[in-house]
Amino acid sequence: MTTRKDWDTYFLDMAYMASTRSRCSRRHVGAVLVQGKKLLGAAYNGAPMGVPDCSEAGCMLVEEYELADQDGAEQVVKKQRCIRTIHAEQNLLLFTDPKDRERSVVYVTDQPCWTCANMLANSGIIEIVYHRPYPKDSDKFKTLMQQKGITFRRLETYEPPVGTVSEVQN
Numbered sequence: 001m002t003t004r005k006d007w008d009t010y011f012l013d014m015a016y017m018a019s020t021r022s023r024c025s026r027r028h029v030g031a032v033l034v035q036g037k038k039l040l041g042a043a044y045n046g047a048p049m050g051v052p053d054c055s056e057a058g059c060m061l062v063e064e065y066e067l068a069d070q071d072g073a074e075q076v077v078k079k080q081r082c083i084r085t086i087h088a089e090q091n092l093l094l095f096t097d098p099k100d101r102e103r104s105v106v107y108v109t110d111q112p113c114w115t116c117a118n119m120l121a122n123s124g125i126i127e128i129v130y131h132r133p134y135p136k137d138s139d140k141f142k143t144l145m146q147q148k149g150i151t152f153r154r155l156e157t158y159e160p161p162v163g164t165v166s167e168v169q170n
């Protein structure tokens with residue numbers, strides 16, 4: 001007997017498959033739009049079409065300071081972030097039909113950043129399912145989703161398909 005994948009695993013697998021298209025060496029993010037049990041869109045983070053991407057022009061890095069939990073103590077740490085790419089969630093919204101987003105679910109490999117969370121909150125979707133946490137914007141994300149009545153779930157025990165996660169620099 002082979003075990004059949006449940007829907008959450010199935011669609012998050014597809015988000016991870018989409019993420020393998022990303023050319024950014026810092027972060028590979030994928031997202032899919034699901035209405036009912038139907039896949040209506042897939043996207044990953046990348047530079048605008050026709051413009052050199054991270055693999056051609058290098059990542060466009062900015063440095064920022066953020067609070068991070070280190071062994072139970074809050075510390076200010078310096079982080080680098082690539083701003084060359086349009087985020088997967090933003091590309092998903094650019095390339096899907098507003099009608100298709102009504103009461104739909106977004107499966108995304110990573111917990112959305114603050115900007116993406118705001119855009120998703122205004123997009124008609126009713127649920128976000130993600131795998132990897134993104135501590136930086138996590139509190140803001142959760143508050144916003146609660147205010148908007150959008151369900152959000154992290155699949156903690158989920159394991160991405162073999163070969164879909166590549167080493168990225170942090």
Ligand SMILES: [Zn+2]
Pocket residue numbers: 023024025026027054058059060082083084085
């Ligand atoms: Zn990059």
Ligand SMILES: [Zn+2]
Pocket residue numbers: 087088089112113114115116117
């Ligand atoms: Zn984002």
